[in-house]
Amino acid sequence: MSFDKLTAWDRQHLIHPVTNFRAHERRGATxxxxxxxxxxxxxxxxxxxxxxxxxxxxxxxxxQQSVVDAAAAQMSRLPYATGYFSFASEPAIELARRLVELSPNSLQHVYFTLGGSDAVDAAIRYITHYYNSIGQPERKEFIALERGYHGSSGTGAGLTGLPVFHQNFDLPRPNQHHIPCPYAYRNPLGDDPEALIAESVSHLRARVEELGPSRVAAFFCEPILGSGGVLVPPVGWLKAMQDTCRDLDILFVVDEVITGFGRTGPLFACEEEGVEPDLMTLAKGLTSGYAPMGAVLMSDAVYAGIADGNASEFIVGHGQTYSAHPVSAAVALECLRLYHEGxxxxxxxxxxxxxxxxxxxxxxxxxxxxxxxxxxxxxxxxxxxxxxxxxxxxxxxxxxxxxxxxxxxxxxxxxxxxxxxxxxxxxxxxxxxxxxxxxxxxxxxxxxxxxxxxxxxxx
Ligand SMILES: Cc1ncc(COP(=O)(O)O)c(C=O)c1O
The missing domain is CATH 3.90.1150.10 (Aspartate Aminotransferase, domain 1)
Incomplete structure (x- = not known):
């Protein structure tokens, strides 16, 4: 296919993510x-x-040929298995077990998505379900960081703290709030780690107080803010935010979509500070982009709240056709092998x-x-x-x-x-x-x- 034909068709038909439509048409695709x-x-x-x-x-x-081979072998054997109606596939079960084994101890259960945005969206839905289930339906307020990025799903984009994801999308929702982020280079306090940590803690405390402590559901953050400009908080910041959430009795959700899978050194950034979130979202390096997949990992307490609360009799209505896709799971297992044994x-x-x-x-x-x-x-x-x-x-x-x-x-x-x-x-x-x-x-x-x-x- 000629380049000219492809660029013309791209201009005419392919909508690109996070772009100015007309500017892209003028520029053309690479x-x-x-x-x-x-x-x-x-x-x-x-x-x-x-x-x-x-x-x-x-x-x-x-x-990486071994990843391609793992995908091809799984495609030949069983290209699709639904997770609905209690069906499952071997690679999906094995991957869930491996992720629980490798992630912080607090996390015991895994729901697989297609990427990071729907992992965040699933986390929000499960948290909402959890509080309704355990009889605290007033906990509906969510807090995240200015300049944070949590994807562009219908709800999750409201937790994202970047204006382009809100403009003309009627976001954030009234129950989605943002506090200033730890941006050392542009913080008047300078880059004194203790001062930056104390500042974030006091912003979170103040916002929870303002919203009403019994009305706040969760705080979401990335260990390092990626799409907000790779803002690197001091070591100790993530742990301090976790401890503050525990003290305030709100759920602590760590979005490791970028920082996971060796990006910051260890397999997960949480490891470096011994952080044990209530929920964690993953994607990207999980399959290294060879196939789409994300995940939300959940503590036993949140899982049990949903399983045994007022919802114990009804179906938890969250699902996707491609949740726990066997080909993506096989790819992820091989990527994990490459990270460790490889x-x-x-x-x-x-x-x-x-x-x-x-x-x-x-x-x-x-x-x-x-x-x-x-x-x-x-x-x-x-x-x-x-x-x-x-x-x-x-x-x-x-x-x-x-x-x-x-x-x-x-x-x-x-x-x-x-x-x-x-x-x-x-x-x-x-x-x-x-x-x-x-x-x-x-x-x-x-x-x-x-x-x-x-x-x-x-x-
Ligand atoms: C921290 C974080 N969360 C969520 C997402 C959304 O993931 P996806 O683009 O796979 O939907 C991203 C994507 O860059 C991200 O960086």
């Missing part, structure tokens, strides 16, 4: 053709180094110092105001003035221009609208690939800075 390791090839044969693992999901890298988790940990050092070195570039990361999840924040931390005028559309220059230089990463660059390389990235990535990035930033209006905006 059509990807294949991938191997951390490298992507486009339809014209250009090779680019993918420092974003697709959409922070292809943690095992492209072209050595990818430890490889990711071993190249993390190189990633961190490269990010820190980028601070010497005139455009880079902040560098932050944990594990293989990182960001650079570009600024107009390093002293005042003034943002670059959004009308410069720096993110779009940098993405185009970077592509020309053979690298892909995420460029956010507010001049933040996000990095989430696959766990198979090598030190040589980091050298390539960061030398091409430096060159791309230089090329950007040479453009007269950018130079003027940062002068």
């Amino acid at each position: 059509i990807l053709e294949s991938g191997n390791g951390s490298w992507l090839r486009d339809i014209h044969g250009n090779e680019v180094l993918d420092a974003f693992a697709g959409l922070w999901c292809v943690n095992v890298g492209y072209g 050595g990818l988790l430890s490889h990711g940990q071993s190249v993390t110092p190189s990633f961190t050092a490269h990010l820190q070195r980028m601070l010497e570039h005139p455009l880079v105001g902040d560098a932050r990361s944990r594990g293989l999840l990182g960001a650079l924040e570009l600024v107009a003035d390093k002293q005042t931390r003034e943002r670059i005028d959004p009308s410069v559309k720096l993110h779009e221009r940098l993405a185009a220059i970077a592509w020309e230089n053979g690298i892909v990463f995420r460029t956010f609208g507010d001049s933040i660059l996000g990095f989430a390389p696959a766990l198979c990235f090598t030190e040589e690939e980091f050298d390539i990535l960061f030398s091409r990035l430096w060159r791309s930033l230089d090329a950007l800075l040479e453009q007269p209006d950018v130079m003027k905006a940062v002068a």
Whole structure:
């Protein structure tokens, strides 16, 4: 199929996620053709180094033949099994058991979804059901973080704290609330970890008090805010938020859709601080993007509340045709094997110092105001003035221009609208690939800075 035909049909028919429809039509699609390791090839044969693992999901890298084989074998044996009517499949049951074994001790039950948005949505529905079941129907208020991202489902997008997911969608709902997030680089308190933690705790306490402690159902957060600009709270923050939720007697939900599966070092970010949430949402690295799948993990107390409360006689009406899909489950089991027995988790940990050092070195570039990361999840924040931390005028559309220059230089990463660059390389990235990535990035930033209006905006 010719490129011209494909781009024309794309413009006419394919709606892309989170995009300005007309701007996409003008730009046209970048059509990807294949991938191997951390490298992507486009339809014209250009090779680019993918420092974003697709959409922070292809943690095992492209072209893992054992994952393809696992999917093919399951497709031949049993391509579909419903979870309805008490049916199940072997890989789905095994995967549920493995996830419970590997995740924090508090989590004992798993509901599988198709991705992260519906995992968050399922969590909200189960929490609502739980409180109604245990006779606390007044607990309907949900709290999350400004700049947090919890997907774009009809309800979950209201917990997301990013305005584009609300505008014209009539969100957030009246029972969805946001508190300020721990954004060290732009917090007047500076980056004193204790002060940042204390501030978040007091915001949560104050909001619960304001809403009425007996009316609040849950607090949702990511261990590191990904789509909000890779905001990395200090170590100890997640634990402090958990302890505050326990003290306030509200459910604590950790969204590990990005941070799970080795992204921050351990299998789950919760591990690093011994955090044991009441519910946890997963997706992305669960199947490394080779097949769609997400999950919500649930404590025994929440499960039992639903099972034995006022609902014990009726059907819990939550389901999807593709919940616990056997092919996705087989893919996930093989990804888990690659993370552990395949050595990818430890490889990711071993190249993390190189990633961190490269990010820190980028601070010497005139455009880079902040560098932050944990594990293989990182960001650079570009600024107009390093002293005042003034943002670059959004009308410069720096993110779009940098993405185009970077592509020309053979690298892909995420460029956010507010001049933040996000990095989430696959766990198979090598030190040589980091050298390539960061030398091409430096060159791309230089090329950007040479453009007269950018130079003027940062002068
Ligand atoms: C933290 C978090 N939660 C939920 C989601 C939604 O997942 P999905 O895009 O698979 O629906 C994302 C996606 O980026 C995410 O980063």
